[in-house]
Amino acid sequence: MPFRARLNPTSLTRRRHARQLWSSKLSPSTISPSSSKVVNDFSPILPHTHSRPYSSILSPITNLLTPPRSSPETPPxxxxxxxxxxxxxxxxxxxxxxxxxxxxxxxxxxxxxxxxxxxxxxxxxxxxxxxxxxxxxxxxxxxxxxxxxxxxxxxxxxxxQHHTEALVLAGEDPTAPWTNILHAIIGTTEFPNALEKLRKSRMLELEEYTLVLKHLRMTIPEDAKQQMRDTLREMGKRGLILDSDGQIEVLRLHMIFGDWDRARETVEYWRHYKWTNGMREVALELDFRDPMRFQEDLDVELEGSEEHEVASDEKRDTRKLHHDEGLARTIPPDQDREIRPTTEGSVKDSPEGIHRITLWRRREATLTRILAELKSRNLLKMRLEDIIDIVESSSRANDIVLTLSIWARIIFHIIPLNLTLGKDIYHHVVSLGLHPSASLALTVIRPLCLSRPPMLEEALKILQTLPERSAPSLSLEKIFQVLLFACSRLAFPFPSTSSVSSLPLSSPSDPSSSLPTTSDPPSQFAAFQQPTPQSLSTSLSRKTASNSDTTKFAISTALHLLNQMHNLSLSLPPQSLTSIIILLMSSSPSHQTAFQLYSHFRSLSPIPFSYKDYTAILTCFLRLSLPSSPYAPPDLFFHLVRDMRQEGYRPGSEILASLLRSYALLARRLRKSPKYLYPTSTLSHTQSSQSSFFQSTKPNISTLSNLQHPYESMKKSGDNRSQENTFNEKLDNLLKAINEVNTLIKLDPNIEPTIPLLNSLLIAFSNVGAYEEALSVWDSLLLRRPHEDQNRLEDIYGTSVCAVLDTCGWAGLKVRAEKVWVWAGRWGVRGEKEWETWVECWCRLGRFEEAIKAVVGLKREPVYVYPSSPESFTTSASPSSTPNTVSIASHSFVPPSSLVQDPNLVSQPSSVTSDQRPGDGNGDQEINTRRKMETDDKRMEIKPTKEMIRILLKFSWRDRKAYRIVQEMVKVEFPEWWDELKGVVGR
Structure with a gap:
């Protein structure tokens, strides 16, 4: 197949479907009706002259008599x-x-x-x-x-979501997709009916048992505990062992039922196996919710007691296994259980057990009283001394010793409401000589790291309170993970606050020769063999130089944390690896280096990145702005998107929309920057309204420069030609990048060209000065209008109308702007924001008479919007071309009464006739149909806003005559806003 044909997306789709049909073991006639011979995949492909094992002597003569072979191309x-x-x-x-x-x-x-x-x-x-x-x-x-x-x-x-019909169709067929059915209806009232039909058709599979347990957890019926025991007993009889997902559901059910003993036994059993992310999360949840997780102080009062010694000896001799016969095993058969109270209240008959229960109940009563007192107070106004008085008075009244478990419950209650107060209580607990556990420290460190900005220094102080040689645990590993995440946020805050207006732009380099791939070993990082804390600390130490103070502090902190993790023999979770990648990318000198770092660590990571990880990496890469590379090159960005697709995630159109928005923002900053000098010639008001911009096939950047400041001459002393060329080159590079994204949207079948994506493309083209391409995007948006929700056109097309009006204002296209405004009025897309953009468009074109007429007419004649109506306005304050109302040249202002009496004020622009209105092929029939949808209770009145007046004052400030006219209009028509807006001047 020719190379160009192989690049055609249609050919790729056909070949993919052909492979799908072949894998379904279809007959060859289905794929190629002209071929009936079965092809052996392992037979060599030979020319037709070698299709026989021997050659006849008369073959040259017979070949002449044989008709020519047909083309090998497969018919459609x-x-x-x-x-x-x-x-x-x-x-x-x-x-x-x-x-x-x-x-x-x-x-x-x-x-x-x-x-x-x-x-x-x-x-x-x-x-x-x-x-x-x-x-x-x-x-x-x-x-x-x-x-x-x-x-x-x-x-x-x-x-x-047609669950009932699916159940009826499935019936009691054992071959029906019962697992998918249970997945779809889990947590609904239809689940028991589907489960009953499934049990009648066949035995349940292991995954379906897990779904049954998950349904119990989501619904919690009255006999949920008995149903869980029956399910586990049924699995035990069949010899099935729960997988990790099933054990997670059982653990969650134990926590709901309050059976903390069995929950802890399940977690201890997991320590013999490799943990999954779900196991880690539910175990951490158990650490927070278990009221008996701090038991180190319970044995203090019993120490030295003779009954305690006798009971301990008896317990060591007579300790027995406690589990139900026939249940599916979730704990090892030799696992022991400590004596703790359960929901049924059953404890062992021993003095130690009775003493423990009595002490536990007294402490629970004290803690309940303390928490009730705190709930009745305003914690935002309380001080540390107030908390200490409440806690100590309650402990003295019940004659108990304040243990770490009591303080932990208090801190856990206060932290979500008052972070500073909870942090102070933690330091008070440390000053009392109590040694906090890692889970308690995590309770305070997590909100400190997740605050905006991250309170990294305070979190590090909490970490220093833990013992230097703490035993590795899940909570300790989670602490380092959260701290590394805070380092990445501190080094590269979102959104980026770096200014890119003064950065020199260069064209994206071709990365084809130097881009590392995930399949090739990265030679430039040969010193690293795997992403361990020690290797990452070496990489971070190289990046500390030539960065800001905040970035240096974040990187040095991450370096110290990685060294501590190495000393404690803690592994690096995938989430922490993502934080390190973002740290390295944010300190890279260019997008090329940032991509190489990402590609290196992706190839070494044993676990694939999640959707959130890819989103964070893409966001960091997109908002990275450097002197040598001020914006993200589209080719490198597409490499990241393709890697995301290879992992099974489908990036939506919002990712490309973010890329286009970054390009548009950079172009706008460049155009408004005073560092770039523009050509000396500027357009007058008449020239800007009659621009011949579209006489050329390609946008002229010099015309863009003229249109930026139509009321001020940009003459500068000296030769500006070199700086003008530099400015044009920078915008041309941005235009090339935007065109690459536009090509990808057109050719990639996996990208859905949504209206927000097309809006971002339109704004990007407009900001870079490619007005012809921007208006072509607007034409494609018009073609989509019949297929959109007709009752939500204002919400769908509001941004589009504002963007195209702004484009027409910059390009000097008065007639095109009037056509767009007529279309917006026909289909009810004239909200408050659209009117403000319409006024700004007239001002940018230098037509202050029309702008003033629009604002004043909008006040004198109310305008009502019907969201579902094609003619959304009972009246239209669109300016006409009759120059008898306002005349800037004659320094006159017509009173409001003449504006009301002027019949042309509320008519459509005279330059736009009925045959010039853009139609979409539906005719008057659709208009009549939509008129029936109008209801008076849905209409919304549009009035002049302060922003409209501010726009008039700002744009007319450079022309003294026009500025006086606008000031006089504001004094007469809007006296209540004059004191606030009289000082508004342009930039």
């Missing part, structure tokens, strides 16, 4: 065309293609492929098409309904 297959149309979600065209195939027979495997492709489209149109195909299998095609057909159709019903 309607099944593949149908799959292509479904993959592009063009359901109407797919239905037409399917209707044309009803006269011929379709193989069962082809029907399975069609139903499977439709099942991932959760729309009512796709579901009706899928239901039609499922019905035609037995009626039109006279074929038996296979289990694969039923599975695909049930999956489509589940994706469209």
């Amino acid at each position: 297959d309607p099944i593949i065309d149908l799959l292509d149309q479904i993959n592009s979600q063009n359901i109407s065209l797919a239905e037409n293609t399917y209707t044309s195939l009803l006269s011929s027979s379709i193989l069962p495997a082809d029907l399975t492929a069609i139903l499977t492709s439709l099942s991932i489209i959760p729309t009512s149109e796709a579901l009706s098409f899928s239901r039609r195909i499922y019905t035609d299998i037995s009626t039109t095609f006279r074929q038996p309904i296979l289990s694969s057909h039923k599975t695909a159709f049930i999956q489509h019903l589940l994706s469209c």
Whole structure:
């Protein structure tokens, strides 16, 4: 196949569907009707002259008599065309293609492929098409309904939330996708009915037992505990062992039931195996919720007691295993249990147990009284001395010793409401001589690190209170993870506050020769073998130089934390690795180096990055601005997006929209920067309104420079030609990057061109001066209007109208701006923000008469917006071209009464006739239909705002005559705003 054809996305899609059909073991005739010979995948591919094992002597003569062979190209297959149309979600065209195939027979495997492709489209149109195909299998095609057909159709019903119909269709069929059905209806009232049908059809599988336990946790019926025991007993009889997900659900149920003993035993059992992220999270939750997690002080009062010694000896001799026979095992059979109170209140008959229970109940009563007292107070106004008085008075009244567990519960209660007070209580506990545990320190360190900005110094002080040689634990590992995350946030805050207006722009370099890939070993990092704390500390130490003080402090802190983790033999979790990558990327000298660092650590990470990790890395890469590389090159950005897709995550269009917004922001800063000098010639008001910008096929950057300040001459002393060329070169580089993104949107079938993405593209083109490309994006937005929700056009197209009006104002396109405004009025997209942009557009064009008429007319004649109406305004304050109202040249201002009496004031612009209005092919029938949707209770009145007056004053400030006219208008029409806005001047 030619190289250009292989790059065609349509050809790629066809080849992918061909492989899908071949993997479904279809007959060769399905893929190529002209070929009936089965191809052996392992047979060598030889020319047709070597297809025989021998050669005849008369073969030269017979070859002349043999007709020429047909072209090896495969003729188009309607099944593949149908799959292509479904993959592009063009359901109407797919239905037409399917209707044309009803006269011929379709193989069962082809029907399975069609139903499977439709099942991932959760729309009512796709579901009706899928239901039609499922019905035609037995009626039109006279074929038996296979289990694969039923599975695909049930999956489509589940994706469209048609759970009842899916259950009816599944019946008691054991081949139905019961696991998917239980996944879809978990936590609903339909789950018990589906479970009953499943039990009648076949035995439950291990994953389905886990879903049963998860449903119990989500619903908690009255007999939830008994149902859990019955489920575990059933699994025990079958010899099944719960996997990690099932054990997590059992642990959560134990915590809900208050059975803290069994919950702790489950966690201790996990320590013999490799932990998953879910295990870590639920174990940390248990550390926070378990009221008996601090027991080190319970044995102090019993120490030296003779009963305690006798009871301890008896317990060592007579200790027995306590578990239910026949249950599925979640703890080791030799696991011992400590004596603690349970929800049933059953304890062992021993003096030690009775004494423990008595002491525990007295402390719980004291703690309950303290927490009730704190809840009745305003914690935001309380001081540390007040908390100490309440706690000590309650402890003396109940004759108990304040232990670490009591202080921990108090701190855990206060931290969410008053972080500073909770931190002070923690330091008070340390001053009392109590040794805090890692879980208690984590309770205080976590909110300090998650605050804005991160309170890293205070968190490090909390870390210093722990013993130097603390035993490795889950809480200690979590502390270092949170601290490293705080370092990354402190070194690279979001959003970035660095100014890029004065940074020199350079074109993105071609990374094809130096980009490391995840498959190639990074030679420039040969010293590192795996991402360990020690290797990361070496890398961070190289980045400390030539950075800001905050970045230096963050990197040096991360270096110290990594050394501590190495000394404590703590592993580096994937989340901490992501924080380190962001630290290194934020201190890189260029985007190229930042990408190389990411690629290196991605290749060494044993665990793939999660969706949140990729989002954080993309955000860091996007907002990184450096002197040698002020904006993210699109080719490197697309490398990151492709890596994200390879991990199974589908990046949405909002990621590309963020990239385009960064380009647009950089272009606007460049255009407004006083460092760049513009050409000496400027446009007058008349020239700006009659711009011939579109006479050339390519936007001229010099015209853009003229349009920036139409009221001020930019003449400077000296030669400005070199700086002008530098400015044009920088904008050209940005335009190339935006064009690359535009090409990707057009060619990549995985990117959905949503309206927010097209709005970002329009704004980016406009800010860089490519007005022709920006208006072409606006034309594509107009074509989408009939397919959008007609009752939400104001919300959908509001940003688009503002962006295109701003484009017309900068480009000097008066007629095009009037056409856009007529379209906005026809379809009800004239909100308050749109009116402000409309006034600014007239001011930018130098048409202050029309701008004043629009604002004054908007006040004298109210305008009402009907969100669902095509003619959204009962009156229109759009300025006309009749110059009899305001004349800046004659220094006159017409009183408001003449404005009201002028019939042309509330008419559409005279330059826009009825045949010039942009139509979209629907005619008057759609307008009449939409008029019936208008209701008076939904209308919204639009009035002049302070922002409109501020815009008039700001733009007219450079022209003294116009400025006096606007000031006089504000005094007469808006006297209540004059004192506030009289000092507004332009920039």
